[in-house]
Amino acid sequence: MDLTSSNHCKWGGVTCKDGLVTAISLPRQTFRKPIPPSLCLLKNLTYLDLSYNNFSTSFPTILYNCSNLKYLDLSNNAFGGKLAADINSLSAKLEHLNLSSNRIMGEIPPSIGWFPKLKSLLLDTNQFDGSYPAKDISNLANLEVLTLAENPFLPAPFQVELGKLTRLTYLWLSGMNMTGEIPESLSSLTELSLLSVSNNMLQGTIPTWVWQHKKLQYLYMFANSFTGEISSSVTAVNLVELDVSSNNLTGTIPDDFGRLINLTMLFLYTNQLHGSIPPSIGLLPNLSDIRLFEDMLSGSLPPELGKHSPLGNLEVCNNNLSESLDGCYRLNNLMLYNNHFTGEFPKSIWSVVTNELTTVMIQNNNFSGTFPTQLPWNFTRLEMSNNRFSGPIPTLAGKIEVFRAANNSLCGEIPWNLMGISQVTELDLSGNQITGSIPMTIGVLKLNALNLSGNQISGTIPAAFGFTSGLTILDLSSNALSGEIPKAINKLKLNFLNLSMNQLTGEIPTSLQNEAYERSFLFNPGLCVSSNNSIPNFPICSARANNNNDISRRLIALFLVLASIMLVGSAVGGFLLLKRQKNTQDPLSWKLTQFHALHFTEYDVLSGLCEQNWIGSGRSGKVYRISVVDGEGGSRMVAVKKIWNAQNLDSKLEKDFLAEVQILGEIRHINIVKLLCCISSSEAKLLVYEYMENGSLDRWLHQRDRVGSLAPLDWPTRLQIAIDSARGLCYMHHDSSPAIVHCDVKSANILLDPEFRAKIADFGLARILLKTGDPESISGIGGTFGYMAPEYGYRLKVNEKVDVYSFGVVLLELTTGRVANDGGLEYCLAEWAWRQYQEYGLSIDLLDEDIRDPANIEDAFAVFTLGVICTGGQPSVRPSMKDVLYALLRFEHKSRERSPQHVVSEEMSLLES
Incomplete structure (x- = not known):
């Protein structure tokens, strides 16, 4: 350290007077090298603070040469060794000496008491292991602060000599092996504001003078062996914090505690106090x-408790308290478990608007009542087992980690949005009256323990359990579950598994066929094992002819696809022949069916069907971008899809087509592209849609290099696109009447407006569920390779889960940046994602390089996992779109401030190439 420069007084941490250094304050600078001897050449140095650094030498005796030091702070370093016997060689002017939080050992030398002007002596949190020199320290007549706490001194009685330090305001003597009783001599310390003697081996009663101290503000006497009763006369009205917990105190809580109007903290737990809580405390x-908590208190809580104070934490568990609960409106933590509380739990405590609750533990009481629809967002822990709550399970908050509600009377189904909370690690709903099935979105949870035993849950065990890689405890016993145990459970590393007393069938997964799980499958007569050497008392599975069903299904799918291609080829050929035979249609033969107020006619659209307006082609026809009239002389762009008929439609088919288009035209949803009108003739149909300036999601994800000048989509924008698209599909599946299945969900059919809000488009393959007479399924084949659900190949009828599969592929595109299919027969994004997840788990390499910001990774992994779940091979294991939407919405609050994508150049327009 060179302080000879004329500019040294301008350095940070250096204070000068008349050009001479008087103070150096350099805490938290990560210094490691020893303090240089030249430091004490600064003869005017009175103040030195080198705290919170990394010094690791023995005590620097070179500081003996700093003869004018008044203030020395070397705390929170790693100084070791012993203090030299001549520690008094430090400046005789020293007023403040702070050596706390180091590694100094041995005895404190008697010379520590030879500083005539010392006011603060801080030696706490070291490794002093001899006797503490109370007699020598008592010579420091001017001492105001003394800390000897947290040192392994030899056990010794509380030294009466400390009573001589009558100017003390701060006395911290915790954790230093003191024995015996508090000496009466300490009553002379009338200036004390803090007295801490916790974590010792003190006995006897707490002296009366402590309870009547006029200036005491902080009293910590916890974790000793004090006995007797608390004085009935408590006049220490300046007390702010009081902790005499973990002793052996008896008697009652004095009513005089109600006089401590400055009190913010009252800890009396783990004693033997009895009687009621004085009502005056509530005021x-x-x-x-x-x-x-952990006393023997009875009666009720003070009725005014929490109504007139900022009460944030209330813990009275493990007592004999009873009656109902009221008040406590501003709580953060409420712990009432193991009491005898009765009556309806106050609805005010569940307030979503005003409450800041994070933890509620009220198990083992007799509370009753129901839950609101949604609990507060800040909840992290809710334990309410062994009460009498009824009604449905609430929607839980986004931060909740533990939810235990065993042995109540909860009913109804497990809500899908409960299963969309990725923070939940422990969930116990055992011993209730829950019905329905286990939601498929179970796979997005970070569960460590799940207990749903003793309910009336039916259906199958979701294969999505295979995604809960951290699950170690799973109890689904005593329900009505059926079907096979999914093989995906083979991946789990379970410490405890109980699937007993259900109606499960088939072979037990191979990884579970061992003695560790021999009691996990009892009373499931339909289960079997591969050999007698695995689990005793289960039958051997009979040989089943497999005949390579998976391969057969793939072949069937391939044949059906080839047949479709041949049919399409025939249709195209017929169309070309027909086109050669006919000239353009007479404009008078076109009919316009409008679904929104229009200012243009069919002639405006027909006149725009020219090559310069052509912007793309699909399987069913060409797409044009046309400028049309938009009221009062203005204009607007519309997108026109021209669909040619392979043959003339008879009147019945024409009527059916128009009826289907009519339903699509009547959809009014912000996340579905508006069908403005349909213009039809016997030869072709024109579908006129609103124009989406930013084109398709496919264009932004996969065509940036070809289009050029497109900025990559950031994560908040991708998440918002996923949510918008899910809202559109959710409306189609669950809120439209009749329900609509799109059948061709893909990134090319998700269009983006100028603000990158997404809308579902292109209903050329949409199916109206009720048109078949079956509200749960549709027939027909459609879709796009890479997005098509596997059941297209082997089922005559499919349902809305085909859209869920396709949307899952879109989620995988958004998170990985990869295409759904590269055009080859080998690559399929859904299968690739499943293999990667099985082999490597959630690796950063899965994510698109443009969204690997640490702030996004956790959410991106969760959305990737949701995409894998949505692309499950069996439709029954996929969640509904309502499940998917609510699983995505839990991230929306993190992305409200979306980063708008930078729009560059006039190239940004719909479907431009």
Whole structure:
């Protein structure tokens, strides 16, 4: 350290007077090298603070040469060794000496008491292991602060000599192996504001003078062996924090505690106190934290508790308290478990608007009542087992980690949005009256323990359990589950598994066929094992002819696809022949069916069907971008899809087509592209849609290099696109009447407006469920390779789960940046994602390079996992679109401030190439 420069007084941490250095303050600078001897050449140095660094030498005796030091702070370093016997060689002017939080050992030398002007002596949190020199320290007549706490001193009685330090305001003597009783001599310390003697081996009663101290603000006497009763006369009205917990105190809580109007913290827990809690405590205006658990208190809580104070923490568990609960409106933590509370739990405590609750533990009482629809967002822990709550399970908050509600009377189904909360690690709903099935979105949870035993849950065990890689405890016993145990459970590393007393069938997964799980499958007569050497008392599975069913299904799918291609080829050929035979249609033969107020006619559209307006082609026809009239002389762009008929439609088919288009035209949803009108003739149909300036999601994800000048989509924008698209599909599946299945969901059919809000488009393959007379299924084959659900190849009828599969592929595109299919027969994004997840788990290499910001990774992994779940091979294991939407919405609050994509140049227009 060179302080000879004329500019040294301008350095940070250096203070000068008349050009001479008087103070150096350099805390938290990560210094490691020893303090240089030249430091004490600064003869005017009175103040030195080198705290919170990394010094690791023994005590620097070179500081003996700093003869004018008044203030020395070397705390929070790693100084070791012993203090030299001549520690008094430090400046005789020293007023403040702070050596706390180091590694100094041995005895404190008697010379520590030879500083005539010392006011603060801080030696706490070291490794002093001899006797503490109370007699020598008592010579420091001017001492105001003394800390000897957290040192492994030899056990010794509380030294009466400390009573001589009558100017002390701060006395911290915790954790230093003191024995015996508190000496009466300490009553002379009338200036004390803090007295801490916690974590010692002190005995006897707490002296009366402590309860009547006029200036005491902080009293910590916890974790000792104090006995007797608390004085009935408590006049220490300046007390702010009081902690005498973990002792052996008896008697009652004095009513005089209600006089401590400055009290913010009252800890009396783990004693043997009995009687009721004085009502006067409920009137304390500043009380924010009260802990009275593990005593023998009875009666009720003070009715005014929490109504007049900022009470944030209330812990009175493990007592004999009863009656109902009221008040406590501003709580953060509420712990009432193991009492005898009765009556309806106050609805005010569940307030979503005003409440800041994070933890509620009220198990093992007799509370009743129901839950609101949604619990507060801030909840992290809710334990309410062994009560009498009824009604449906609430929608839980986004931060909740533990939810235990065993042995109540909860009913109804497990809500799908409960299953969309990725923070939940422990979920216990055992011993209730829950019905329905286990939601498929179970796979997005980070569960460690799940207990749903003793309910009336039916259906199959979701294969999505295979995604809960952290699950170690799974109990689904005593329900009505059926079907096979999914092989995906083979992946789990379970410490406890109980699937007993269900109606499960088939072979037990091979990884579970061992003695560790021999009691996990009892009373499932339909289960079997591969050999007698695995689990005893289960039959051997009979040989089943497999005949390579998977391969057969793939072949069937391939044949059907080839047949479709041949049919399409025939249709195209017929169309070309027909086109050669006919000239353009007479404009008078076109009919316009409008679904929104229009200012243009069919002639405006027909006149725009020219090559310069052509912007793309699909399987069913060409797409044009046309400028049309938009009221009062203005204009607007519309997108026109021209669909040619392979043959003339008879009147019945024409009527059916128009009826289907009519339903699509009547859809009014912000996330579905508007069908403005249909213009039809016997030869072709024109579908006129609103124009989407930013084109398709496919263009932004996969065509950036070809189009050029397109900025990559950031994660908040991708997430919003996923949510918007899910909202559109959710409306089609669950809110439209009749329900609509799109059948060709893909990134090319998700269009983006100028603000990158997404809309579902292109209903050329859409099916109206009720048109077949079956509200749960549709027939027909359509879709796009890479997005097509596998059941297209082997089922005559498919349902809305085909859209869920395709949307899952879109989620995988958004998170990985990869295409759904590269045009080859080998690559399929859904299968690739499943293999990667099985072999490597959630690796950063899965994600698109443009969204690997640490702030996004956790959400992106969760959406990737959701995409894998949506692309499950069996439709029954896929979630509904309602499940998917609510699983995505849990991230929306993180992305409200979406980064708008930078739009560059006039190239940004719909379907431009």
